[in-house]
Amino acid sequence: MNKSPDAQRMEKIVSLCKRRGFIFQSSEIYGGLSGCWDYGPLGVELKRNVKNYWWRVMVHERDDVVGMDGAILTHPEVLKASGHVEGFSDPMVDCRTCKARLRADQVIEKKGIRQCPNCGGRDLTEARPFNLMFQTQMGAAADESSIAYLRPETAQSIFVQFKNILEVSRKKLPFGIAQIGKAFRNEINPRNFTFRSREFEQMELEYFCRPEEGMELLEYWKEERLKFYENIGISRDRLHVKTVPDEERAFYSKGTYDIEYDFPFGRQELEGVAYRTDYDLSQHQKASGKSLEYFDEETKQRFVPHVVEPSAGVDRTVLALICGAYSEDEAPDEKGKMETRIVLRFHPRMAPIKCAVFPLLKNKEPLVSKAQEIVNFLRPHMNVFYDESGAIGRRYRRQDEIGTPFGVTVDFETLGEKDAALRDTVTLRERDSMKQERVPVKDLPGILVSRIS
Ligand code: GAP
Numbered sequence: 013m014n015k016s017p018d019a020q021r022m023e024k025i026v027s028l029c030k031r032r033g034f035i036f037q038s039s040e041i042y043g044g045l046s047g048c049w050d051y052g053p054l055g056v057e058l059k060r061n062v063k064n065y066w067w068r069v070m071v072h073e074r075d076d077v078v079g080m081d082g083a084i085l086t087h088p089e090v091l092k093a094s095g096h097v098e099g100f101s102d103p104m105v106d107c108r109t110c111k112a113r114l115r116a117d118q119v120i121e122k123k124g125i126r127q128c129p130n131c132g133g134r135d136l137t138e139a140r141p142f143n144l145m146f147q148t149q150m151g152a153a154a155d156e157s158s159i160a161y162l163r164p165e166t167a168q169s170i171f172v173q174f175k176n177i178l179e180v181s182r183k184k185l186p187f188g189i190a191q192i193g194k195a196f197r198n199e200i201n202p203r204n205f206t207f208r209s210r211e212f213e214q215m216e217l218e219y220f221c222r223p224e225e226g227m228e229l230l231e232y233w234k235e236e237r238l239k240f241y242e243n244i245g246i247s248r249d250r251l252h253v254k255t256v257p258d259e260e261r262a263f264y265s266k267g268t269y270d271i272e273y274d275f276p277f278g279r280q281e282l283e284g285v286a287y288r289t290d291y292d293l294s295q296h297q298k299a300s301g302k303s304l305e306y307f308d309e310e311t312k313q314r315f316v317p318h319v320v321e322p323s324a325g326v327d328r329t330v331l332a333l334i335c336g337a338y339s340e341d342e343a344p345d346e347k348g349k350m351e352t353r354i355v356l357r358f359h360p361r362m363a364p365i366k367c368a369v370f371p372l373l374k375n376k377e378p379l380v381s382k383a384q385e386i387v388n389f390l391r392p393h394m395n396v397f398y399d400e401s402g403a404i405g406r407r408y409r410r411q412d413e414i415g416t417p418f419g420v421t422v423d424f425e426t427l428g429e430k431d432a433a434l435r436d437t438v439t440l441r442e443r444d445s446m447k448q449e450r451v452p453v454k455d456l457p458g459i460l461v462s463r464i465s
Contacts, residue, residue, distance in 0.1 A: 017140070018069075018276040018277065019276070019277075021335075021338065022205070022235070022275075022277055022335075024338070025205075025276070025334060025335060025338050026205055027452070028338070028354065028356075028413070029055070029205075029334065032054060032061060032413060032414050033052030033053045033054045033055065034051070034052055034054050034055035034058065034334065035049050035050070035051055035052065035055045035205075035206060036049070036050045036051075036052055036331060037050070037311060038050050039047065043294065046202055046210070047199055047202030047208070047209050047210030047211070048209065048210055048211050049205075049206050049211075049327070050117070050208060053364075054365070054414055055330070055364075055366040056403070057364035057365070057395060058330055058333065058334075058358075058362060058363075058364045059213075059326060059327075059362070060329050061331070061361065061362045062244065062326055062329050062330055063192050063213075063215065063326060065240075065243075065244060065250070065361060065362070066192065066215045066240070066324070067079070067190070067192065069240060069243075070188075070190050070215075070217055071190050071361040073463060074188075076186065076187045076188060077187065077188040077189070077190050077219075078177060078181045078182065078183065078187075078189060079189070079190045079191065080169070080170060080177060080189055080191050081191065081192075081193060082163075082166065082169025082170070082172075082173065082191060082193065083163075083169065084162055084163055084193070084194055084196075085148070085150065085160045085161075085162065085163075086159065086160060086161045086162070086163045086168065086169070086258050087160065088159050088161060089299060089300075089443050090168050090169075090172055090296070091145065091161050091163075091164075091168065092299065093172075093295045093298070093299035093300070094168050094292065094295060094296075094400075094424070095295070096145060096161075096164055096168075096327060097143075097145070097161075100143060100144050100145055100164055101140070101141035101142050101143045101144060102115050102116075102142055102144060102200055103115070103116035103137050103140065103141060103142070104116060104139065104140055104141070104142035104200055105119050105126075105136050105137055105138070105140075106136070106137045106300065107128035107130060107131065107133050107135070107136055108133070108134050108135040108136065108137065109128065109131050109133030110130050110131035110133060112128060112130040112131070113200055114128065114129065114130070114200070114201070115140075115200050115201055115387070116134075116139040118201065119136060122298075128368060141279050142198075142200060143149075143198075144164060144197045144198050144199065144200075145162070145164050145196075145197070145198065146161065146162040146196045146197075146198055146210075147159055147160075147161055148160055148161070148162060150169050151290060159237075162196035163194075163195055163196065163213070164195055164196060164197050165195050165214060165216070165323070166191045166192070166193045166195055166214045166216045167191075167193075167216050167218060167285050167292070167321060167323065168292075169180050169191070170189045170191055170216070170218045171218065171292045171296055171304075171319075172296060173189070174189070174218075174293060174296075174304055174317075175302070175304055177189055178306070182410050184309075185221055185222055185306060185308070185317055186219060186220060186221035186222070186225055186229065187219070187220060187462075188190050188217050188218060188219035188220065189214070189216075189217070189218050189220075190217045191214075191216055191217075191319040192213065192214070192215045192216075192326070193211070193213060193214065194211060194213055194214075195211075195212060195213070196210060196211050197212075198210060204275070204277045204280075205331060206327045206328070206330070206331050207275065207280060207322070207327075207328060207331055209327060212325060212326070212327045212328075212343040213325070213326035213327060213328055214323060214324065214325060214326065215323075215325075215329075216322070216323045217233075217319065217321065217322050217323075218292075218319050218321050218323070219233065219319060219320045219322075220306075220317040220318070221318050221320065222291070222308075222315075222317070223289075223315070223318045225318070226266060226267075226287045226289065226318045226320060227266065227267060227287065229287070229320040230266075230267050230269070230285065230286075230287040230320050231241045233320050233322045234253060234269045234271070234285045234322075237271060237283060237285055237322050237324070238253070238271065238320070239249060239274075241271070241282070241329075241332075243359075243361075244329075244333065244359055244361060245333065245336070245337070245346075245357075245359025245361070245362055246273065246332055246333065246336055247336060248334075250273055250274045250336060251271060251272070251273055251282075252271075252272045252279060253269050253270070253271060253272075254269065254270040254272055254281075255267075255268075255269060256268040256269065256270055257286075261286075262286070262288070262291075264288060264289050264291035265286050265287060265288055265289065265291075266287045266289055267286070267287045268284060268285065268286040268287070269284070269285045269286075270283070270284055270285075271283040271284075271285065273328075273332045274330070275332065275335055276335055280328075281328075282324065282325065282328050282329060282332060283318070283322060283324035283325065283328075284321075284322075284323050285322045286320070286321050286322070287318070287319075287321075288318075288320070288321055289318050289319075289322050290315075290317065290318050290319070290320050292319065293316045293317060293319070294316050295416075297316060304316060307359055310450055314353045316357065333358060333362055334356065337355075337356040337357045337358045337415055338354075338356060339354075339355050339356075339357055340352055340353065340354055340355070341353050341355060343409070343412075344404050344405075345405060346403050346405045346406075353409060353412055354412065354413045355412045355413065355415070355443065355444070356412075356413065356414060356415030357415065357443070357444055358415035358417070360417040360418075360464040361464055361465065363415045363416060363464070364395065364414065364415065364416075364420060364463050365395050365396070365397045365411070365414065365415075365416045366394040366395055366396065366416070366417065366418065366458055366460065367390060367394060367396050367397075367416065367417075367418040367419070367420060368396070368397045368398075368399055368400050368407070368411045368416050368418070368419045368420070368421070369383050369387050369390070369396060369397070369419075369420045369422070370383065370398075370399055370400065370404060370407050370419065370421045370422065371383035371398075371400050371421075371422045372422060372423040372424070373403060374400035374401065378427050379422050379423070379424075379426075379427070380400060382422045382426055382427065383398065383400070383420075383422040384398065386420060386422065386438070386453060386456070389453070389456070389457070390456060390457060390460070393457045393460070393461055394460060394464060395413070397416065399411075404421065407419075408441065408446075411443070411458070412443055415462070416443060417442065417443045417444075417463070418440060418441065418442060418443070418460060418463070419440070419441040419443070420436060420438045420439070420440055420441075420443070420456065421439045422438055423438075423439065425437065425450075426438050426453075434450070435453050436452060436453045436454070437450050437451060437453065438450070438451060438453055440456070440459070
């Protein structure tokens with residue numbers, strides 16, 4: 013069967029990710045660990061750029077948000093109070109024929125008869141809840157008292173530390189606590205590359221407020237989060253806001269939006285923005301017996317704050333960036349013949365490498381040493397890459413394929429051999445337009461920093 017253009021595109025993206033060192037399957041040499049991924053040298057830079065920019069706009073550029081970094085291993089009482097031990101599950105069905113374990117919504121129903129999507133078998137178990145949390149044992153004893161969980165979301169440690177952070181930060185409502193970190197879910201069917209993983213990272217903000225502010229802040233955060241995606245180069249027409257209907261929303265939420273993205277495998281959730289009322293803090297207050305109330309100096313009232321939560325996935329954002337950036341166009345090779353060029357059109361702010369520096373020829377020492385001097389000159393400002401091997405066109409192409417927005421070439425004019433006026437100038441090439449301009453070396457940091465920050 014012919015693959016759809018979207019499926020072919022996804023295959024090319026996955027293959028590029030491996031070939032160029034963005035994302036590898038975890039434990040690949042042992043056959044792979046399902047639902048787990050390792051980020052290579054370029055992937056880790058891209059991921060860091062996403063997280064750093066999120067932290068910059070959500071924490072550093074605001075007076076009303078502080079950060080925290082909580083433990084991954086979580087006390088079972090925390091997750092009992094939050095409802096995860098009891099209710100964080102997917103209904104699951106086993107196929108007795110091929111032994112596949114399926115999410116109930118993946119079972120095919122034909123003329124009222126349930127069928128396994130894997131083997132077509134009809135001998136299926138009834139749906140049973142399957143808890144998605146990873147349970148582990150702490151300490152030497154192996155009994156009930158030693159159970160701990162790998163956190164299924166970063167949010168709970170924020171709620172549990174609410175009182176401490178309120179006291180040390182001396183913030184007044186409304187204010188938020190932000191966290192970026194790993195979360196773990198034993199997904200029944202990890203799929204679509206990194207989209208549904210068992211180990212992933214979240215970027216979560218719990219924004220505490222007065223009850224009467226909740227609905228307005230839900231709108232506010234939805235808009236802020238859409239701006240974030242646009243500012244990292246995700247096109248607005250690929251983003252969609254879904255209002256989660258009453259029947260799909262958590263019972264305690266008064267309003268939830270899903271921010272969705274058009275991936276090659278379909279429209280899928282990137283982030284949830286939820287007004288969770290006072291549910292989480294009230295649950296922890298009840299279960300711990302410790303007051304999590306806020307005292308309002310002005311009204312002299314004591315109450316449990318409400319919360320609006322924008323919760324985004326790092327890995328899904330990285331995947332959306334790669335999928336959106338992947339493109340193919342035509343460019344001339346060294347002999348002027350047109351060939352297909354693969355380009356990752358990352359926003360310069362997100363690109364793993366910001367600028368590549370090339371000496372025109374590798375066997376001309378003055379060109380090489382000048383290029384290396386420029387690398388050292390730019391390094392304090394950005395991630396730079398030096399490349400001297402192969403024809404210059406090939407070197408450009410290698411950088412286009414990993415999304416490097418700028419290329420600097422050191423040639424004989426830089427050395428002042430052709431025209432003294434051009435001494436200490438270089439060509440600066442822009443990835444998307446492939447246009448080149450001649451700029452003085454001393455101006456490079458200013459020009460580049462203004463285009464990448
Ligand atoms: N604290 C709320 C919460 O965790 P969620 O909708 O379950 O809400 C938030 O998760 C975000 O975390 C999702 O929008 C998604 O970006 C990311 N996420 C959730 N499960 C994931 C998985 N299995 N793989 C990758 N990312 C995931």
